[in-house]
Amino acid sequence: MESSSARRALYFPSGPILRVVLFWNVLSLFVVSSNALLSPTFSFATGSPNRHRCEDQSLTTTQLRGTSASYDTTNNNNGRNERATPEGHQDVMDDRKIAETFLENFERSWNTLSGNQVVQQFFVQDTTPFWRDMVSFTWNIATQEGTVEISQALDGQGVLNHRSNCHFELSDKPLPIRQFTQDGDEILEFWTDLHVDSVGTGKGHFRLVKEVEGEEKQELTKGFKIHTLLTTLLQLSERPFQVGSNRIRGHEAGAIRNRKYWPERRQEKNINEPHVVIVGGGQAGLALGARLHLLSIPYVILESGSKPGTAWRKRYPSLHLHDPVWYNHMPYLPFPETWPVLCPGIKIAEFLEFYAKALDLNVQTNSRVLKIRKSEGSGDVWEVLVQERLDPAEEKMTTAKTRTISAKHVVFASGNSSKPKLPKNIPGKFLGLQLHSSQYRGGRPHAGKRVIVVGSNNSGCDIVQDLWEQGADHVTMIQRSPSMVVSTNSVLTHGLGALYREDAPIPHEDADLVATSVPFKLLIPRWKAVNQKMKETDQDLLKNLAEAGYQLDDGPDGAGIFAKSATEGGGFYIDMGCADLIIRKEVHVRYATLARLEPDGVVIQDKATDEEEYLPADVIIYATGFETLDQWMATLCGEEISKKVGRTWGLGLGKRPRDPGPWEGELRNMWKPTAVDGLWFHGGNLAQSRHYSRFLALQLAARYMDIPTPVYGVPKPT
Numbered sequence: 025m026e027s028s029s030a031r032r033a034l035y036f037p038s039g040p041i042l043r044v045v046l047f048w049n050v051l052s053l054f055v056v057s058s059n060a061l062l063s064p065t066f067s068f069a070t071g072s073p074n075r076h077r078c079e080d081q082s083l084t085t086t087q088l089r090g091t092s093a094s095y096d097t098t099n100n101n102n103g104r105n106e107r108a109t110p111e112g113h114q115d116v117m118d119d120r121k122i123a124e125t126f127l128e129n130f131e132r133s134w135n136t137l138s139g140n141q142v143v144q145q146f147f148v149q150d151t152t153p154f155w156r157d158m159v160s161f162t163w164n165i166a167t168q169e170g171t172v173e174i175s176q177a178l179d180g181q182g183v184l185n186h187r188s189n190c191h192f193e194l195s196d197k198p199l200p201i202r203q204f205t206q207d208g209d210e211i212l213e214f215w216t217d218l219h220v221d222s223v224g225t226g227k228g229h230f231r232l233v234k235e236v237e238g239e240e241k242q243e244l245t246k247g248f249k250i251h252t253l254l255t256t257l258l259q260l261s262e263r264p265f266q267v268g269s270n271r272i273r274g275h276e277a278g279a280i281r282n283r284k285y286w287p288e289r290r291q292e293k294n295i296n297e298p299h300v301v302i303v304g305g306g307q308a309g310l311a312l313g314a315r316l317h318l319l320s321i322p323y324v325i326l327e328s329g330s331k332p333g334t335a336w337r338k339r340y341p342s343l344h345l346h347d348p349v350w351y352n353h354m355p356y357l358p359f360p361e362t363w364p365v366l367c368p369g370i371k372i373a374e375f376l377e378f379y380a381k382a383l384d385l386n387v388q389t390n391s392r393v394l395k396i397r398k399s400e401g402s403g404d405v406w407e408v409l410v411q412e413r414l415d416p417a418e419e420k421m422t423t424a425k426t427r428t429i430s431a432k433h434v435v436f437a438s439g440n441s442s443k444p445k446l447p448k449n450i451p452g453k454f455l456g457l458q459l460h461s462s463q464y465r466g467g468r469p470h471a472g473k474r475v476i477v478v479g480s481n482n483s484g485c486d487i488v489q490d491l492w493e494q495g496a497d498h499v500t501m502i503q504r505s506p507s508m509v510v511s512t513n514s515v516l517t518h519g520l521g522a523l524y525r526e527d528a529p530i531p532h533e534d535a536d537l538v539a540t541s542v543p544f545k546l547l548i549p550r551w552k553a554v555n556q557k558m559k560e561t562d563q564d565l566l567k568n569l570a571e572a573g574y575q576l577d578d579g580p581d582g583a584g585i586f587a588k589s590a591t592e593g594g595g596f597y598i599d600m601g602c603a604d605l606i607i608r609k610e611v612h613v614r615y616a617t618l619a620r621l622e623p624d625g626v627v628i629q630d631k632a633t634d635e636e637e638y639l640p641a642d643v644i645i646y647a648t649g650f651e652t653l654d655q656w657m658a659t660l661c662g663e664e665i666s667k668k669v670g671r672t673w674g675l676g677l678g679k680r681p682r683d684p685g686p687w688e689g690e691l692r693n694m695w696k697p698t699a700v701d702g703l704w705f706h707g708g709n710l711a712q713s714r715h716y717s718r719f720l721a722l723q724l725a726a727r728y729m730d731i732p733t734p735v736y737g738v739p740k741p742t
Contacts, residue, residue, distance in 0.1 A: 027061040050440050063297040116405075119203045120194065122246045124216045126232070127192045132322065134187055141180030143171045144460040147250040148233055154543040158710035159719050160218065160226050160257035161186045163726070165696040167543045182734025185377060193227055198534035208233035222251040223731065224261045224722070229541040230255040254541045263729060266318045266396045267356060290384050296422035298324045299388075299728045302407050303660075305332040306440030308706045310376055311713040313385045314355050315721030321728050324429065325385060325437075326408070330390040330416045331719050332385075333376030333437075336369045341466040342490040343369030345710075346482065348516065348599040351524040352710040354379055355717060358512050366512075372710075390416050393518040394426065394721055396434055396660045406434045406702055433724055435704040436657060443659070446732065447478065452621035455646060461487060467494030470643050474498045476626060479647030480574070481594055485602035487647055499611040500630060500639055502618065504576035508585050508596035511565055514558040516597055519585075524561050535717040544590070544689060546677055547585055553580035555584025565599070568607040590691065591674050594649065614639075653705060661703070661714055669698045670741025672705050688739065695720045697735045 080106045119153045133142050147153040155174045161183045168174045177183055193216055194201070201214040216228040232248035264270050284292075300316060305327025316323040327334060336343070345367045349359055352367070357379055364371070380387050390413035399405040404659060407428050414423045418499075423474075444460040466489040475496050477488050480503035491499045522528065523535035530538070555578070559566065570576055577595065579588045588595045605611045614637070617630035625640040653673065658666035672693045674707045678685030690696075694707050695716040706720055707713070728734050 031146065034404055038733075047535040056624050119201050119212060119214075122212065122248070123194050123201055123230075124247060126230075126246055127194060131190065131192050134192075135190055136188075136273060136300050139180075139184075142178055143175045144186070144453070145249050146494050147171060147174060147253075147490050148235065148251050150235070151251070152545075153250055154252045154256045154545065156252070156540070156543050158226075158254070158256040159538065159722055160220050160223075160255045163697070163723065163733040164385070164735050164737050165690055165716075165719060166737040167545070169545060172507045179447075182732070183736050186221055186223065189221045192216040193219075197225070198227075198530050198537050218255060218257075220257060220565050222261060223726075224257050224259050225539055226256040226258040227254075228256070229537075230314055231541070252543060252546070254621070256537065256540070256719075258718065260319075260722060260725060260729070262731075263319055263725060265315070266320070295567075298322045298431050299325065300324075300433045300435060300724050301429055302435045302437070302706075303391065303396075303408075305329070305376075305380070306439065307333075307334050307372075307376060307433075307710045307718070308435070308439065308708065308713040309437035310379055310385060310387075311355050311717040312435060312720060313387070313404060314379075314383050315384055315717050316724065317383060318723045319721060320354070321725050323386060323720070324431075325380075325387040326391040326393055326410060326429075327389045329385055330389055330413075331377045332380040332387050332389070333373040334389075336373035336376065336461065338411040338700070339369055340461070340464045340487060340490060341370070342486060342493075344600075345369070345372070346512070346515070346600065347709070347711075348524065350528060350532065351528060353714060354710065355533075355714050357382060357726060358532070388412075391687070393660060396547075398661070404702065405432055418523040433702045433727070435702060435720070435724075436653060437706045438656065439653070439707045443656060444646075445649045446646055447618060447648060448579070450621055452620050452627075453623065454641075455624070456641060457643045459645050461645060462650070464645055467491040467496060471495035471498050473642040474639045474640055474720055475643045475645060476500050476502060476639060477645045477647055478502045478504070480504070480597070481649075482597050482650075483596045483649075484647035486600065487645055489600065489602040489605060490564075492605055492611055500641075501606070501613045501616045503613055504617060504631075505595075506575040508579060509562070509566065509569060509599055509603055510558050510573070510576050510585055510587060510596065511562050511603075514561045517561065518554050518557045533714070536711070540715070545687075548581075548677075550586065551579075551583040552581070552709070553587040554586065555579060555582060558584065565603060565607075569603055572606050572609065573613050573615060574603075574606055578684070580677050585678065587679075591677050592680060593673055603639050614738065655709065665700055665703070668700050668741060669693060669703060670739070673707075693739060697723070697738055699741055700739055 033236050040451045042055055088269075096575075130146050133145055137145075141648075143153075149171065152170050153174060153175065154167060154169055158165055162177065163182065164181070166429065178187065181422060195215045195217045201212070203210065203212045205211070205725045211231065211233060213229070213231040216230070217548050218226045218228040220226065229252075231252040233251045235249050266272055298325040299321055302312055302323060302325045305325050309325045309327070310332060312323045313323060318523045325332075329335070329337070331337070349363045349367060350366045353359055354375075359367075359375065379385075382714060388410075390720060392413075393408060394411050395409040397407050397409075399407050406510075407430055409426060409428055411424045414425060438458065443621065444462050446460060462481070466486055467487075470491060473496055475491050475498070477484050477491070477499065479487075480501055484501060488499055488501050513708075523530070524532060525540060528535065545548065548719055566576060579585060579590075580591055585596050602611070615626055615631050616637070617631060619627045619629040619636055621627075622638065624642075625638055627638050628638050629636050654669075655670065655671075660737055674683035674688070674692050675690070676688040676692070677683050677688070695706055696719075698704065704720060708716065708719065723733065
């Protein structure tokens, strides 16, 4: 029989990361920013115990999924027994009393006792407890796992002072308190408002487990101990975001001599001496710019294209998001209710251009970053060498000038789609047309032609489908390594769930917090469970693909698309029609390597038999991805800086070469301090850019305001 500890490791909801690189993800969820990850989808599956609705329709249960969380409103309790009837309202009142008593005792101890004392009194001892902090105490995005790590962190540099005067107050937002049993364990979870000393306010989330204890401890904790704790900073006390009741006046009444008009005042905000330089004007850069703008922090966004969102404009015309509109809203300005569920890439580009104008963001277009280096005169200032296109109509910067911008902080928000990656050292010469996917402008110019597409993930499959739809004579996909395929039905059913949908029970930014409440370590078993559900849903699709010769991958350790997105930033395809073409053999697939180029075709080597095959071709398209953010950083900052920072992205699962150990517990170097002071990384899909831009902006604002920010747990280079 499983122990209580073993069961607890499995409660946590399933969660996927969906990335469409074009996007970096889904989770695939992960990444598109300016020239940023052009994989327009990415989403984590987080997951948490199911919860059902009361008859009075008040929300009482959730199931988190990936960076997305979802409510399960089915009748499947999955072994859980929950208070879900009107008759249970008295029980809910009792739950509140337990939570309030717990918080009162916890707060007193949190403010006064050592880390070890807090951990011994309030955290579970018979299994691994977790504390995930989003900037509020550690000035970092970090997860502490186990009693030793949590105890050390609570007594760590700066943390001890920050927790000396805090207040936790029970809250029904984002979700009301809930208590339930699962596999014999009694669970109580609730949200709190969090007040951090003189720093600011945020949210806390407690997931408690009932433990059998002595009478004295029962009185202190009501028999419950913390299994997971989330603490977040959402607002600075001295400089709140200028939204809602804090919004700017705009026009001052009264007669003012030489009053400046609005366009003049807006132009004055185009700071030439910013505190922050943001490299990239896609969704990541614009989301961060919006946050900084509403904190009145001097910044500039540098975009190499002629308009914000250029990376979306320059891709193939069939490009579209693979995750739904409800998941993808930008900060402060959500998409209109008329917006399509799965949005074309060009509409995203147009919206980002509008977004920058509507929010008066300081975007300098036609500005390509050439080099980033530390100032020789001042060690804490960065110098950013920028090449400015003088003639916006020019594709290449043949007429340009250069200038240097100085700032204390530089944020890479350009994603992984900055520099195309092409196969190296392929012998021979092809006399036809060769393109990288970033140069592909649609299938119509290739109608009637024989086309080979190298690559079998999102971009490769999208391009193969587009070529067939636009009349290419013969299309062959070269698959160089196994990949994952999931249907859109699986993604919407098992991935994003109920938190991101038309009738979602809470706003999307609250849903972001709910998804954040589950540590990554507890997501992995849920990812595996969700992957299994997806495979069951897609079993006919996967069987037919395999019979057609497409090689399938199950993700690291069988954890599926979520783990692939979080650790590799890709390696999968969310089916939009290409799978059926492969199954029907309307397009062809070869599991092979490129052996050599011929004047009118290619020779491939079958990876199963080692036999060579000649394939005639008029066009070769390389859907082979882009250099990583690490490589882009090395190009601009130099190898020395790059080595100090180490890898970006990935969890340290140690299951694949692109994600070596050790285990990190969070995505490497993303949205938080790095080993190089003043150098930051921001990216992901639209949802990640929205959510994490707040935490990054608060860290940058605190430094601008000279608020002490002692960081606990700066990562070592990997």
